[in-house]
Each structure stands twice: as C-alpha cells, then as structure tokens.
Amino acid sequence: xxxxxxxxxxxxxxxxxxxxxxxxxxxxxxxxxxxxxxxxxxxxxxxxxxxxxxxxxxxxxxxxxxxxxxxxxxxxxxxxxxxxxxxxxxxxxxxxxxxxxxxxxxxxxxxxxxxxxxxxxxxxxxxxxxxxxxxxxxxxxxxxxxxxxxxxxxxxxxxxxxxxxxxxxxxxxxxxxxxxxxxxxxxxxxxxxxxxxxxxxxxxxxxxxxxxxxxxxxxxxxxxxxxxxxxxxxxxxxxxxxxxxxxxxxxxxxxxxxxxxxxxxxxxxxxxxxxxxxxxxxxxxxxxxxxxxxxxxxxxxxxxxxxxxxxxxxxxxxxxxxxxxxxxxxxxxxxxxxxxxxxxxxxxxxxxxxxxxxxxxxxxxxxxxxxxxxxxxxxxxxxxxxxxxxxxxxxxxxxxxxxxxxxxxxxx
Amino acid sequence: xxxxxxxxxxxxxxxxxxxxxxxxxxxxxxxxxxxxxxxxxxxxxxxxxxxxxxxxxxxxxxxxxxxxxxxxxxxxxxxxxxxxxxxxxxxxxxxxxxxxxxxxxxxxxxxxxxxxxxxxxxxxxxxxxxxxxxxxxxxxxxxxxxxxxxxxxxxxxxxxxxxxxxxxxxxxxxxxxxxxxxxxxxxxxxxxxxxxxxxxxxxxxxxxxxxxxxxxxxxxxxxxxxxxxx
Numbered sequence: 001x002x003x004x005x006x007x008x009x010x011x012x013x014x015x016x017x018x019x020x021x022x023x024x025x026x027x028x029x030x031x032x033x034x035x036x037x038x039x040x041x042x043x044x045x046x047x048x049x050x051x052x053x054x055x056x057x058x059x060x061x062x063x064x065x066x067x068x069x070x071x072x073x074x075x076x077x078x079x080x081x082x083x084x085x086x087x088x089x090x091x092x093x094x095x096x097x098x099x100x101x102x103x104x105x106x107x108x109x110x111x112x113x114x115x116x117x118x119x120x121x122x123x124x125x126x127x128x129x130x131x132x133x134x135x136x137x138x139x140x141x142x143x144x145x146x147x148x149x150x151x152x153x154x155x156x157x158x159x160x161x162x163x164x165x166x167x168x169x170x171x172x173x174x175x176x177x178x179x180x181x182x183x184x185x186x187x188x189x190x191x192x193x194x195x196x197x198x199x200x201x202x203x204x205x206x207x208x209x210x211x212x213x214x215x216x217x218x219x220x221x222x223x224x225x226x227x228x229x230x231x232x233x234x235x236x237x238x239x240x241x242x243x244x245x246x247x248x249x250x251x252x253x254x255x256x257x258x259x260x261x262x263x264x265x266x267x268x269x270x271x272x273x274x275x276x277x278x279x280x281x282x283x284x285x286x287x288x289x290x291x292x293x294x295x296x297x298x299x300x301x302x303x304x305x306x307x308x309x310x311x312x313x314x315x316x317x318x319x320x321x322x323x324x325x326x327x328x329x330x331x332x333x334x335x336x337x338x339x340x341x342x343x344x345x346x347x348x349x350x351x352x353x354x355x356x357x358x359x360x361x362x363x364x365x366x367x368x369x370x371x372x373x374x375x376x377x378x379x380x381x382x383x384x385x386x387x388x389x390x391x392x393x394x395x396x397x398x399x400x401x402x403x404x405x406x407x408x409x410x411x412x
Numbered sequence: 413x414x415x416x417x418x419x420x421x422x423x424x425x426x427x428x429x430x431x432x433x434x435x436x437x438x439x440x441x442x443x444x445x446x447x448x449x450x451x452x453x454x455x456x457x458x459x460x461x462x463x464x465x466x467x468x469x470x471x472x473x474x475x476x477x478x479x480x481x482x483x484x485x486x487x488x489x490x491x492x493x494x495x496x497x498x499x500x501x502x503x504x505x506x507x508x509x510x511x512x513x514x515x516x517x518x519x520x521x522x523x524x525x526x527x528x529x530x531x532x533x534x535x536x537x538x539x540x541x542x543x544x545x546x547x548x549x550x551x552x553x554x555x556x557x558x559x560x561x562x563x564x565x566x567x568x569x570x571x572x573x574x575x576x577x578x579x580x581x582x583x584x585x586x587x588x589x590x591x592x593x594x595x596x597x598x599x600x601x602x603x604x605x606x607x608x609x610x611x612x613x614x615x616x617x618x619x620x621x622x623x624x625x626x627x628x629x630x631x632x633x634x635x636x637x638x639x640x641x642x
Contacts, residue, residue, distance in 0.1 A: 005526050012515065316510045319471055320571070321499020321527035323492050406471040409510065 010333040013306070021338065024302040027295025028342030028388065029349065032381045034288035036350025037357075039377035042281030044358060046273065047370045053269045056198035059233045060134060061265050063091075063226040063243060068262040081222035082251065082260040088226060090250050097242040099235040103228035104130040107213040107220075113163070113206060115178045120166035122159075124180050124206045126213025127227075134229045135197055141172055142189030150209040155216070158189035162203040180206065183216040195368070236265060285377075292384065295342070296392040303335050303396035314400050315408025328401035335393020336386055343385025347378045417483065418578060418611060419445040419468060424477035426463050426634075437463040439634035441477070445613065447578065450605040452614045452625035460634040462583065465615050469502055469581045470494045482578065499527050503572025507584035509564040511571075513557035517548060520556050521570045528575055542570040545608075546600055562593030569600060579611040580604070586621055598624045 014021060056062075066080035088105055091097050107126030112119050129144040131137070138144075145156045157178060164173045176187045185208055194202040214220060230239040240263050247261050248254070307314070314327055322330075351373050358371035426438040438460045445451055455461040466472040467479065470486060479486050481497065489497070498504075503524075511520045521539045530538070543549050546566040551559060556567055565585055572580050582601060586594030602624050604610040614625055622628050623642070630638040 005532075009526070016514065312510065313512060316512075317523070317527070318495065319469070319498060319504050319510075320524040321495050321575075323495040323527070325492075326495075326527060404472070406466050409471070409506070 006329065006333055007337075009330055010337050013310070013330070013334045014337055016306075020302060024298050025295075025338055025342035025345070027291065027298045028339050028385050029295075029346040031288060031292035031295050032343045032346025032385055033350040033353070034291060035285050035381050036347055036374060036377055037354050038284045038288055039281060039374035040350065040354035040372055041357070042277055042284070043372035043374055044354075044369050046277040046281075047372060048368065049273045049277070050270055051368065051370075052196045052198060053266055053273065055135070055196065056266050056269070057135065057229070058266050059230040059236050060198075061228050061230065061236065061239060061243065061263055063087075063228070063247070063261055063263050065222065065224070065261055067259060080260060081220070083223045083226055084221055087247060087250060088223070090246050091226065091228070091243055093246075096246040097239060099231045099239050099242070101229045101231045102130045102134055103226055104128040104134065105210045105223040106225040106227060107210050107218055108224050109181070109213060109217045111181065113167070113178055113180045115167040115173075115176055118167045120163055122163045122204050122206050123201070124157075124208060124213065124217065125200070126208050126210035126217070128210060131207060131227070134227055135200070137191065137194060137197060137202060139189035140192040141174055142187075144189065144207075145209050150211050153212045153215050154209055155183065155185045155212055156188045156209065157185035158191065158207040159187055160191050160201075160203040160205045161193040163206055164190050178206070180208075181217050185212075236267075240265065289384075292388055296339075296388040299335055299338055299389065300392040300396060302338075303331065303393055304399065306334075307331060307396045307400040310400075311403060311408045311411040314403050315405050315411065318403070318405035319409060324401040327403075328397045331397035331400045332390060332393050335397065336389035339385045339389030339392075340382065343382045346385070347381055350381075351378070416447040417444060418447045418449075418481070419443075419613075420480040420483075421468070422478045424464070424467060424479065425475050426460075426467060426472070427475045436634055438467070438474075441631075441634070441636055443629060443636060443639065445579075445611070447611050448605075448609045449627065450602070450612045450614070450625045451627045451629060452616060452622035453629045453631060454616060454619070454622045455631035455637075456617060459631045461615050461617075461631045463634075464631065465581055465583050465613070468613065469504060470498050495527070499524055500529075500575060501578040503575065503577040503580040505565065505568050505572050505580060505582040505585045507587035509561075509568050509588070511556040511564055511567055513555070515556060516553050517543065517551050517556055517559070517567050517570075518553060520567055521574050523571060524575045530575070538574050538576075539570075542573040543567075545573060545604065546570045560593070561589045562596055565589060565593070565597050566600065569597070569604075573604070573610075579613060581613050581615075583615045584617070585614070586616070586618070594621070 063083065065082040088103065091100060092103055104127050109124040109126070113122045113124065128150055129146065132144050139158050142158065144158065145154060149156055159173060159178070167173060167178060168176060172190055173187045174190060177184050178187060191202055210223070230236045243263060248256070248259065251260055253259060317327060355371050358369045361367045361369040421444070422442045424438055424441040428435045428437055441464060453461045453464065467474050474487060482501070486494070486497070518539055521542055522535055525535045525538065540549065543552055546569050548563060548566045548570060551563060556564060559567060585597055585601070589597060598621060601612055601614070605612050616622050625642070627639070627641050629636055
C-alpha cells in the first residue's frame with residue numbers, strides 16, 4: 001500500500017471514536033509532559049546553581065576546615081578549628097604555594113544587626129580587602145578597609161543593598177553606625193544590588209575586617225574558610241596540590257584520607273552540583289516514565305477493542321487483497337500515530353508549562369531562572385512514545401492480521 | 413484444457429470442526445466455469461453454496477480436492493499469493509454490502525486499488541469508470557453510510573469492478589434489498605455480463621434472481637444436484 005494512503009487509513013481508523021482516542025492518548029500526553037517538565041526544571045535548577053558557582057571565578061579555591069562534608073547534616077566542617085593564622089601564613093609563603101596570588105580568610109556570623117531602631121537579618125563576613133579583588137565585588141560608594149585597619153581591629157563595615165535599605169531606607173547609610181552582637185561598626189562602603197555571587201548573597205551581607213570579627217563577634221582564633229586565587233586557571237590544579245601538601249606537612253598528616261581540611265574549586269563544585277541534579281532529574285524522570293507504561297497499556301486496550309470492533313473491516317480488506325502484513329502495518333501505524341500525537345502534545349505542553357513556570361519564577365519570585373527546553377528529553381520522549389506505540393500496538397495488530405478473511409467477514 | 417477455462421474444481425470437499433463434531437459442508441464437488449460465463453448457484457440455506465463461494469473466492473481453503481484458477485492449482489498457495497489473486501482477479505459483492513460506513517463512495521471503491529500494483533496515477537480514472545458503470549457518479553463524495561440499500565450495493569459492485577477482475581463473486585447481492593432495488597442490481601449485473609463480458613458467479617436462494625444467469629447450478633447437502641444451461 002502507498003504510504004500516504006496507509007497514513008490516511010490509519011488516521012481515519014484512529015479518529016473513528018474521538019472521545020475514546022483523546023482519553024487513550026491522555027496517558028501518553030501526561031507521561032511525556034511530566035518528563036519534559038522534570039527535565040526542564042532539572043536543567044533550570046542546575047543552571048541557576050551553576051550560575052552562582054561560576055560567580056566564584058575559575059581560578060578561585062576555597063579551603064575549608066574538616067574533612068569533606070558527607071551530607072547536608074554533616075557539621076564537622078563548622079566545628080573544626082584546623083584553619084588559623086598559622087595555616088594562612090604557611091599558604092601565603094611563596095615557597096609553599098608559589099602560584100597562589102591572593103588569599104583571604106572568612107569568618108561568618110549570621111544573625112540580626114541593627115541601626116538605631118531598625119533591625120534586619122544579615123550575614124556578617126569577616127574577611128580582608130582581598131575579598132573584593134578575588135570575587136570582583138566592589139562597593140559603588142566608599143571603599144574596602146585597608147590592611148592597616150585590619151591589623152588595628154578597626155570597627156568598619158561595608159553593607160549590602162538589602163541591609164542598607166532595611167536599616168537606612170532611602171539614605172546611603174555612609175558614615176552611619178550599625179550594631180552587630182552589641183559591637184558598633186561604622187559604615188564605610190555600600191554595595192549596589194548584586195544578588196548571589198558564588199555562595200555569598202552580597203545584598204544580605206556585611207563585610208568587616210576578619211580580625212575585628214574574631215575579636216568582638218566570635219571570640220575565636222580560627223577561620224571558617226580561606227579563599228584564594230591561583231595566578232592562572234591552568235595553575236589551579238598545582239595550587240590545589242601545593243595547598244594540600246603544605247597543610248598536610250603543617251598538620252603532620254601522611255594519609256590523605258585523614259585530611260582535616262578540604263578544598264573546593266569551581267570545577268569540583270560544578271561537578272558535584274551536576275551529579276546531584278542529574279541523579280535527581282533521572283530519578284524523577286524514571287518515576288514519570290511509569291505513567292508512560294500505564295499509557296501504553298491504555299493504548300493496547302483501546303487497540304484490542306478497536307480490532308475486535310473492526311473485525312468485519314479486516315475481513316473485507318483481506319477479501320479485497322490486503323495481506324496479513326498490510327493489516328499488521330495498518331494497525332501498528334494507527335497505534336504509532338496515536339502515541340506520537342500524544343508524545344507531540346506532551347512535549348508541547350511540557351515545554352509551554354515549564355516556560356510559564358520559569359516566567360513566574362523570574363517575575364514574581366525574583367529568581368534568575370533560565371528557561372531551558374530539554375531538546376534531548378523531547379527527542380527521547382518522542383522516540384519513546386513512538387516505541388510505546390509500536391510495543392503496545394504490536395499484539396493487537398498481530399491479532400488483527402491473523403484473522404481469517406472468511407471468519408472475519410462472518411463476524412457479527 | 414480450454415483456453416478460456418477460468419475455474420476448474422475437482423472433488424472439492426470442506427469439513428468444519430474436528431473429530432466427532434465434524435460437519436461436512438461440501439462433499440465431492442466438481443465443476444468448471446469459463447471466462448464470460450454468468451452462473452447462478454442456487455440452493456437452500458445450509459446447502460453448502462456459500463462455502464463453495466468462499467473456496468472459489470480463495471477466502472478459505474478446501475479440506476480436500478483441487479482448485480485450478482486460470483489453469484493454476486491454488487490449494488497450496490501462500491496467504492500472500494491468495495491475497496494477490498483475490499486482489500487482481502476477483503471482485504466480491506456481499507449480501508451485507510460490507511462498505512466502510514464513514515468513508516465516501518470514492519474511498520470505498522478505491523479500496524482494492526490500495527492493495528494492488530496498479531499505479532496510483534490510474535486510480536481516479538478507474539474509480540470514476542467503475543462508479544459510472546453502476547450509475548453512482550452523482551454520489552461519488554457522499555458518505556457510504558448515507559446511501560440507500562440499492563446505492564450501497566451499486567457502490568459495492570463498483571468496488572468489485574475497479575480492478576477489472578477476471579470474475580465477480582456475488583453472494584446473495586439482493587438479499588438485503590427490496591424487490592425493486594434487487595431487480596435494479598440484477599439488471600446492472602446482467603448488463604455488465606452482456607455488454608462487457610464480465611464473468612459472474614452469483615449465489616442466491618431465489619429462483620427469480622437465478623433466472624438472470626445463463627446457467628444454474630443447484631447445490632444440496634454439499635453436493636451438486638443439478639447443472640442446467642438456460
């Protein structure tokens with residue numbers, strides 16, 4: 001049979017009972033749509049997190065105390081005091097890590113801060129002036145504190161845009177006093193709205209000298225992280241190796257599995273995020289794929305009913321010269337077209353809904369969500385839906401093709 | 413063998429069922445038919461005439477005996493070969509019309525061509541000619557389900573003619589029609605035979621209808637009882 005007529009015949013057969021057809025392909029539509037939605041959401045979330053990680057810069061390294069966290073509830077990193085001035089000095093010694101350009105410590109103090117009667121939640125970050133150099137974040141008013149100010153435990157602060165707005169409203173807040181954990185700091189710099197850079201939400205941050213933070217806010221002598229920068233991206237690996245070796249020597253660690261520190265680079269963080277989001281997406285997609293299976297069974301059921309209802313038609317076609325192969329092909333094509341239409345609608349709906357979600361997130365929740373149309377998932381979805389059509393249509397089509405023309409014609 | 417010998421069956425037997433539940437539908441039937449013949453096969457219901465038509469129309473296979481169609485033995489043919497002969501050499505007209513109800517007259521008539529080797533560029537011309545010969549051209553694009561009984565059967569005859577077959581098998585073609593429509597259908601069949609020398613094998617249980625043919629074979633209890641030339 002000519003292919004165009006085969007398609008026409010299958011189309012006529014498929015649309016014979018329209019309500020039944022719509023209900024049957026709904027299973028496939030929902031299955032494919034869920035997969036597209038999940039894939040698109042997964043890709044969007046991954047892009048969001050990766051975008052933040054990219055903000056770290058490709059030659060930045062973070063050294064954190066304690067072994068690598070084994071999970072979200074692993075707090076060992078925060079409870080370890082393995083990174084102090086001694087470690088910072090050792091790493092900044094040129095012979096130890098020759099390709100390290102800058103390094104600054106981090107002391108983080110989350111909590112409320114106030115100015116006059118106004119109070120807001122913020123993260124106070126004790127660091128050095130290199131914070132700006134490494135992350136490329138500069139205040140649009142004022143400047144970072146000097147090295148001397150750090151040595152002198154000066155009570156100076158730079159504030160993020162949200163902190164400024166909450167504490168000072170429309171005023172720029174320059175020269176004002178803010179109170180953190182009972183200690184007063186003078187505002188010497190204000191950042192414009194910057195959002196999330198790396199792991200730091202700049203808008204909600206207050207930057208103070210780390211020496212001051214240790215002395216007045218934490219009362220400890222250790223750091224929560226050291227942030228550094230390699231002289232070039234190519235030398236990042238060398239810097240990672242040198243930092244590890246230096247810290248192991250300093251802490252007399254011979255077995256790397258017993259490290260009391262861990263190093264995070266953009267590449268490592270990217271890899272980790274990718275792994276986690278990919279696994280999650282695959283897991284959710286496979287759950288969604290179960291609905292495809294259910295949809296396939298629906299298709300098989302409808303095709304079996306259709307074959308039974310059209311027994312006389314099959315007999316007639318055979319009497320007029322259709323071979324078993326022609327009949328098999330006709331019903332298989334019908335099932336394939338059903339699931340492919342379902343697949344196409346599913347891809348369209350999935351893409352449309354995920355686009356609307358990304359619009360909503362960007363507009364109303366102020367998340368910088370990138371809409372991603374998962375091309376590979378759409379292609380795979382269409383292939384899978386066609387496959388479902390063939391797989392679940394094969395049995396009914398075989399049943400149809402095996403009917404004897406004479407018996408089929410006699411069928412009432 | 414005569415040059416225009418179309419159908420030649422010898423000792424044809426058809427048994428349904430197995431073992432003790434066997435029913436002998438046809439028992440040792442032998443007869444032949446030439447191209448251009450108009451034969452009526454008569455007999456009461458259960459006589460075996462429909463079974464014989466199914467065997468001759470290659471819709472079923474005999475339990476024993478031989479069936480030569482155009483000089484070739486067909487009983488060992490594969491399903492595909494049988495389908496090809498049915499498509500190229502045979503036209504069927506059924507009592508219940510067997511049209512595809514929600515499709516047009518054109519689409520019904522073109523149906524055998526879909527499975528044929530005739531190039532699609534010739535289809536339209538063939539369909540129009542077949543529809544013309546039964547006087548149904550004014551209904552070409554009407555849905556077949558909307559036609560009257562007589563028109564439905566004319567549509568079915570056009571469908572049988574469209575491949576220009578060697579023989580038309582008409583199984584009780586007037587069975588579902590009122591007498592006027594039935595007469596009209598028989599006139600069409602007679603016209604096809606007389607004007608275009610179409611070979612027709614007609615199955616009927618009505619003497620009046622059988623009279624349109626040139627030869628009447630009477631079947632009873634699975635055997636040929638009489639074979640009369642009119």
